[in-house]
Amino acid sequence: MSWSLLIPLAAAAYGFKVVGFVVLGRHPLHGPVEWMVELIPAALLSALVAVQTFGDGRSLTLDARAVGLAVTGVAVWRRLPFFVVIVLAAAATAITRAIAN
Amino acid sequence: MTIAPVDSPDPIPDPTRAGVVLALAVAVVGLTFGVLARSIGITVVQACAMSLLVFTGASQFAVVSVLGGGGSAWAAFGAAALLAARNTLYGPVVSRWFPPGIARRLVIAQLVIDESTGVGAAQHDATRARRGFLVTGIGIFITWNLSTLAGSLLGDEIGDPNRWGLDAVFPASFAVLLAPHLRTVRGRWAAILAAAVALVTTPLVPVGAPILLAALVVVPVAMVGGRHTEGDDPGNGDDTGNGDDTGNGADIDPGGQP
Numbered sequence: 224m225s226w227s228l229l230i231p232l233a234a235a236a237y238g239f240k241v242v243g244f245v246v247l248g249r250h251p252l253h254g255p256v257e258w259m260v261e262l263i264p265a266a267l268l269s270a271l272v273a274v275q276t277f278g279d280g281r282s283l284t285l286d287a288r289a290v291g292l293a294v295t296g297v298a299v300w301r302r303l304p305f306f307v308v309i310v311l312a313a314a315a316t317a318i319t320r321a322i323a324n
Numbered sequence: 325m326t327i328a329p330v331d332s333p334d335p336i337p338d339p340t341r342a343g344v345v346l347a348l349a350v351a352v353v354g355l356t357f358g359v360l361a362r363s364i365g366i367t368v369v370q371a372c373a374m375s376l377l378v379f380t381g382a383s384q385f386a387v388v389s390v391l392g393g394g395g396s397a398w399a400a401f402g403a404a405a406l407l408a409a410r411n412t413l414y415g416p417v418v419s420r421w422f423p424p425g426i427a428r429r430l431v432i433a434q435l436v437i438d439e440s441t442g443v444g445a446a447q448h449d450a451t452r453a454r455r456g457f458l459v460t461g462i463g464i465f466i467t468w469n470l471s472t473l474a475g476s477l478l479g480d481e482i483g484d485p486n487r488w489g490l491d492a493v494f495p496a497s498f499a500v501l502l503a504p505h506l507r508t509v510r511g512r513w514a515a516i517l518a519a520a521v522a523l524v525t526t527p528l529v530p531v532g533a534p535i536l537l538a539a540l541v542v543v544p545v546a547m548v549g550g551r552h553t554e555g556d557d558p559g560n561g562d563d564t565g566n567g568d569d570t571g572n573g574a575d576i577d578p579g580g581q582p
């Protein structure tokens with residue numbers, strides 16, 4: 224990898240953060256825009272869970288990660304501690320993968 | 325999808341503890357980033373520079389994945405930039421927790437990532453949101469960079485990290501942070517529609533773009549739902565009167581049974 228990729232990428236990544244946080248975030252929000260901003264975490268977290276569980280590049284697959292997500296769902300529902308949820312999800316995924324292979 | 329039953333409101337994760345747990349979990353992932361980076365010829369210095377300066381895990385893995393698959397630097401840049409673009413959307417969310425002041429904000433901006441925003445937005449009031457954001461953001465900045473260094477020095481001693489189910493760490497973390505948002509009708513709609521949009525568009529657009537397209541669902545959901553049709557949302561900066569972190573009754577929507 225060359226520095227001519229790394230430096231522009233670092234600038235772009237920081238630029239995205241600054242535009243959102245420093246520029247767009249400068250003004251207080253009101254009305255419908257505030258309601259939309261309040262919903263952004265729910266939408267983005269849910270989309271991330273979906274893509275990281277069922278996505279494989281630009282295709283969709285059903286694999287061991289789905290079992291990990293199912294276990295996560297039960298663990299969250301049972302209100303298990305954060306750390307326990309992560310360990311259970313990883314273990315369920317790893318075990319499923321080991322059995323399937 | 326992980327949709328918790330409506331009659332069992334999820335506890336809001338303690339901001340400090342959630343931040344520490346995430347920072348430790350991210351360390352394991354950072355280790356694998358360092359190993360993978362070295363395996364495709366990225367130097368130790370470059371791997372560490374990337375974690376310090378880019379500091380967006382998804383983008384960094386995209387670079388390794390594209391270059392490792394024989395892709396061009398342009399393709400790597402495009403994929404990584406598209407994945408980093410969502411941090412722009414987090415800006416206005418995080419901004420509500422911090423006082424104005426450009427200089428300090430330019431520093432804090434580097435910490436605006438999925439995990440820190442997620443922990444903050446799961447809280448009831450701005451003070452706890454700010455604490456959760458900072459503990460998570462600073463904690464991950466430290467562990468991500470140290471583990472990148474360790475992983476890139478270790479090299480290929482670990483084997484395939486997915487054998488240990490490490491690819492389940494992020495979806496599980498995000499599901500935990502998503503849970504408090506599912507207690508409101510609008511939060512549930514935003515989550516369901518966003519997941520649907522992300523999955524439907526995954527085969528159609530470049531990697532990273534489905535997440536951005538999914539964010540568009542907040543427009544119709546906010547317009548239809550309005551704000552005061554239900555209890556306070558988690559992450560609502562106005563709600564400073566409630567210090568307990570067990571869900572309170574006002575957050576349960578009686579008509580929301582699926």
